[in-house]
Amino acid sequence: ATQIEWWHAMGGANGEKVVEMAEAFNQAQDTYEVKPVYKGNYTETMTSAIAAFRAKQQPALVQVFEVGTASMMAAEGAIYPVYKLMRETGQPFIQDDYLSAVTGYYTDEDGNMLSMPFNSSTPVLYYNKEQFEKAGVSAPKTWQEMETVSQKLLDSGVECGFTTSWQSWIQLENFSARHNIPFATQANGFAGMDTEFVFNRPAQVAHIEKMREWQQNGIFSYGGRRSDSAPKFYSQECSMFMGSSAGYAGMKRNASFDFGVAQLPYNAEQIETPQNTIIGGASLWVLQGKSEEQYQGVATFLNFLSRADMQADWHQFSGYLPITQAAYELTKGQGFYAANPGTDVAVKQMTSVEPTENSKGLRLGNFVQVRDIINEELEAVWAGDKTAQVALDAAVKRGNALLRKFEKAND
Numbered sequence: 582a583t584q585i586e587w588w589h590a591m592g593g594a595n596g597e598k599v600v601e602m603a604e605a606f607n608q609a610q611d612t613y614e615v616k617p618v619y620k621g622n623y624t625e626t627m628t629s630a631i632a633a634f635r636a637k638q639q640p641a642l643v644q645v646f647e648v649g650t651a652s653m654m655a656a657e658g659a660i661y662p663v664y665k666l667m668r669e670t671g672q673p674f675i676q677d678d679y680l681s682a683v684t685g686y687y688t689d690e691d692g693n694m695l696s697m698p699f700n701s702s703t704p705v706l707y708y709n710k711e712q713f714e715k716a717g718v719s720a721p722k723t724w725q726e727m728e729t730v731s732q733k734l735l736d737s738g739v740e741c742g743f744t745t746s747w748q749s750w751i752q753l754e755n756f757s758a759r760h761n762i763p764f765a766t767q768a769n770g771f772a773g774m775d776t777e778f779v780f781n782r783p784a785q786v787a788h789i790e791k792m793r794e795w796q797q798n799g800i801f802s803y804g805g806r807r808s809d810s811a812p813k814f815y816s817q818e819c820s821m822f823m824g825s826s827a828g829y830a831g832m833k834r835n836a837s838f839d840f841g842v843a844q845l846p847y848n849a850e851q852i853e854t855p856q857n858t859i860i861g862g863a864s865l866w867v868l869q870g871k872s873e874e875q876y877q878g879v880a881t882f883l884n885f886l887s888r889a890d891m892q893a894d895w896h897q898f899s900g901y902l903p904i905t906q907a908a909y910e911l912t913k914g915q916g917f918y919a920a921n922p923g924t925d926v927a928v929k930q931m932t933s934v935e936p937t938e939n940s941k942g943l944r945l946g947n948f949v950q951v952r953d954i955i956n957e958e959l960e961a962v963w964a965g966d967k968t969a970q971v972a973l974d975a976a977v978k979r980g981n982a983l984l985r986k987f988e989k990a991n992d
């Protein structure tokens with residue numbers, strides 16, 4: 582069989598599922614064999630793929646997180662756009678079958694899908710039902726309630742109100758989308774590379790400043806840059822956890838208590854009806870330099886992964902969004918949402934309102950490095966070394982320098 586390497590960044594329960602999906606494909610036919618290879622976290626996987634491409638040892642298929650999208654799009658000679666691959670291999674491919682909230686992130690200016698949206702997530706709020714019951718509180722809808730609910734939880738003996746994973750994604754990027762304010766100019770980069778960060782405006786500064794205060798009084802407890810804060814929730818140190826909808830698989834495995842899922846809070850003083858949140862997670866990029874046969878295999882595999890039954894299974898297991906309308910309908914029809922309350926929160930939060938240019942997503946170059954800068958600056962806030970304004974001003978300034986570098990390199 583023709584071998585196809587698929588580099589991915591899925592660890593834990595979702596990593597096991599990815600291997601299972603590749604095996605299902607391999608068993609279903611014997612012309613191609615997909616070999617999934619775990620390459621570490623998202624940044625490590627992307628960095629390895631770039632290095633491998635330079636050394637002409639790239640895999641045919643690589644999973645790249647949403648943060649790397651603009652960089653991948655700009656790497657014209659290195660990528661094989663998915664819409665072209667499907668056309669040239671004669672595979673059936675109807676873009677409209679995919680959820681528009683997801684495809685919007687991965688299409689070029691002509692509306693063509695450049696990568697395959699395999700695992701899209703959006704952040705949600707997980708809460709410990711048992712601790713909530715004991716404290717006599719229910720899931721907070723607004724950031725104002727977040728504070729009062731957390732205080733009651735602390736009063737009931739819990740150590741910390743909430744923690745968050747992916748702080749830039751949740752507390753700045755999605756915070757901005759949810760309040761319908763820009764994270765960067767030029768429609769968050771969708772309208773042009775001459776974009777500049779503006780996440781140091783009053784609404785974001787006030788939010789981060791509040792979190793600084795909460796980090797000091799126990800309402801918030803910082804636990805790391807990616808999902809490393811989840812154990813604070815599993816161990817019941819923190820009663821709430823803001824994390825990817827795809828934390829669901831790990832949650833079921835690691836939480837020994839009853840947990841609930843709610844929408845991300847919004848600041849009631851900022852907005853009456855909150856905007857949709859934006860997607861995260863990753864998509865699959867096809868790389869150049871492979872044989873025709875391998876591309877046939879990749880296209881067949883991508884179609885296999887998009888099948889309603891495969892997507893519905895992946896969605897129900899992991900908490901990633903159903904990528905296609907058919908997978909969503911199938912899941913509904915199977916009674917999954919009714920039997921597992923909270924599992925449809927992410928889809929609803931993403932799709933209940935029409936996205937605006939502030940909530941469609943981000944398309945920003947060098948954003949992998951910018952996330953590092955934001956992480957660094959926010960950590961200085963949590964450590965009490967910087968105020969929110971000073972840190973966000975610095976992050977914007979340092980980030981803008983990287984945007985200019987990207988713009989120049991892709992002129």
Ligand SMILES: O=P(O)(O)OC[C@H](O)CO
Pocket residue numbers: 623646647648701702703747750825826827860861862863
């Ligand atoms: O944990 P994931 O796969 O939902 O990804 C979260 C963030 O979008 C990564 O940038």
